[in-house]
Structures are given as C-alpha cells and as structure tokens.
Amino acid sequence: MLITGSRKGIGRNLVEYYIEKGYVIYGCSREAADYSYPGYHHYCLDVADEQKVRQMFAELLKSQGRLDILINNAGIASMNHALLTPVATVQKIFSTNVVGSFLFAREAAKVMMKRKTGRIVNFATVATPMKLAGEAIYASSKAAIVTLTQILAREFADYNITVNAVGPTPVLTDLIRSVPQDKMDALLRQQAIHRFGEFSDITNVIDFFIRPESDFVTGQVLYLEE
C-alpha cells in the first residue's frame, strides 16, 4: 500500500491503522517522518516532482514487485478570500492536490496493470459540494479530483483498477487549524449530523473501497456529509 502525505494528520493515522492490519506501507511527504514502524518505508519528496515520484515507484517495484493500493491523501489547503489569494498559492495548491494526485495515480496504475488489479483512493472534500466561501481554490482543486477520479476510473477499468474518492468533512488536523472557530461552527451547522469527522469515518469508507468485493465499485465519490 502507498499513502501520500503520510508524515502527519490523516496520512499518519492511515499508516498506523493499516500497519496494524499487516500491510507493507510506502509513504511520502516533503519532510522526513518522525516515526517509524517495521514494514513502513518513508520517502521525502514533493508529490508533484515527476522524476522523484517515478524513482520512488521504480524502487517500490524493485523491492516489492507489486502495488495493491494507493491512497492519494497528500493535500494542502489555504482558506482565504479570493480577492486576497496570490497566484503562487493557487499554483501551490493545484500542484500538490491535482498534479500530485494525478502523478501518483498514473505511476501506481503502471505498476498495478501488470497484475491486472488495483485500488486507488483519492481525497475529495465536502467544501466542493458545499461551495464554501473562502475555499475557492481548495474546493476547486478538489473538484478537479472528482473529475479525475471519474475519468481515471474509466481509463483504468481495462486493468481492473478501481478509482474512487472519499470526501470527508473537517477532521481536526493541521489542515484546518487556521480556520476561524465561527466558520467551523457554521460549517458543522450545515451538515446533517453536526460534528467533526472522525478518523474512523474515513477508514470506514476506504476499507469499503479497497475490499476485494468492491471490484465493481469505481468512479464513485463518497461524501461523508453534505
């Protein structure tokens, strides 16, 4: 299994959760991980750096010979009014969220196609369907992930690779630490169930997408709340 953005937040929780389940895990982030587990391999890279990502996959293929599951978790957000958002921020968010997810999905599919099976899980967000003010760029980048998920599902179907996405509500991680409390409260009020997402809400959906019985489930975006 490969999990991007695995140094902290949801990514790190995913590593711990799936290590516990016995998976060999390759993870990556820009900075070194401050933890280690037997069976966990960490790479320091920018998920949009094509050469480094290809090198990582070459090494993974050489040492493991296969990849069963990719979880495209790496993502960055920047809550700001559109009028105050620099283009550099737009490029950074799209680079990590869209280019990074595409690049990992493409390279993962190249490995998975050899065995004609695989699971790719992308990360969307409820900020897209909820059209949250202040999230124009983040939500747009994740809207791209929705379309990417749906089209890759079709293109990779020939190789029995499924591509789905989970769209979580806010989970208390670094990603939303800078969001003002009143904004978070307003967001929770809009949800049918007024609480933050839990990590287990996410793994519940991922577990469903990656189970062998879900080989007929592809191109789906499952929002945890809307």
Next chain:
Amino acid sequence: MNIESRIDQLLFAAIEEINEHLPAGQKIQAEKSTQLFGHRGVLDSLTLVNLIVVTEQKVQEALNVVITLADERAMSQKNSPFKSVESLANYIVLLVKEKTN
C-alpha cells in the same frame, strides 16, 4: 553490446510481454519492420499505450534511465516515433543518449 542493440532487445522484450495478453492473431511481430500505429499499423490505441508503458519501465529497469515516450515532443515529430518498431527504437535511443550524455 552497443546501446542500439540493447534498446532493440528491451523493445522486443516489451513486445513479448504485451503479446502475452493479446489473443492469437493479434500478436505483434517482434521485428524492426513491424508497423505499429497509424496507416497499416497493427496496434489499437490501448495496446499502444500498454506498449509505451512497458517499454518505459524496461528501459528504466535495465538502464536506470527515466524516459517519457509520449510527450509533446514525440507528438510534434514530423515522422511519428510510434509508426514502426524501428522508428520507436530509434526514438528511444535518441532519448536515452540525451539523458546519459
């Protein structure tokens, strides 16, 4: 073995790997003269995609050189590199030499 022969070898190995998944009658002849894509080409677009992916992987594994066969440069060539096994082999040699020199 010179680089040209090595690339031929890798390309033929990629063709053999692709052939394992093709039905009898649609297998690709591992010969330099085989027409791959376009007028008189034997490959459909998906099989060409598969061949490109497998060839890139074989080059990377054997020579530790990362090449991208299907980029804007390839698409803008006057003569498509994907026309025949020979043109594809020549294009790979060009890319590998550029990366290693």
